[in-house]
Amino acid sequence: MKKGELSHLAKPGARISVRVTPKAARNQVEDRDGQLRISVTTAPEDGKATKAVVKLLAHALGIAKSRLVLTQGATSRDKVFRVN
Numbered sequence: 001m002k003k004g005e006l007s008h009l010a011k012p013g014a015r016i017s018v019r020v021t022p023k024a025a026r027n028q029v030e031d032r033d034g035q036l037r038i039s040v041t042t043a044p045e046d047g048k049a050t051k052a053v054v055k056l057l058a059h060a061l062g063i064a065k066s067r068l069v070l071t072q073g074a075t076s077r078d079k080v081f082r083v084n
Contacts, residue, residue, distance in 0.1 A: 001029040004062025006036075014083045015071070018057065022049040022077075029060045050074065057081065 006029070009016055016036065024039035031037075040052040050070065058065040063083065073079035 001060045003059055006031070006060045007062040010061040010063050010067075010083055012083055016057070016061075016081045016083065018053065018079050018081065020049065020053055020077045020079060027052065027056055029056055047074075050079070053079065054081075 022044040
């Protein structure tokens with residue numbers, strides 16, 4: 001996904017729900033019928049996959065990684081982020 005392609009979702013205070021697939025063949029962000037699906041190549045250990053998700057999501061939203069706050073799902077495949 002191109003940088004900033006999901007910029008319409010990057011409003012302060014917005015909550016973004018994503019479904020994560022770790023250990024995927026490639027890193028990608030997909031919007032399937034309004035549900036964001038993020039695939040990362042990293043393994044889900046010690047928060048590495050979550051860090052990769054934050055990096056990809058911030059890139060797709062066109063914002064800095066520091067503006068994304070994980071509010072739910074630290075150890076789950078279903079995560080909710082808040083945009084600051």
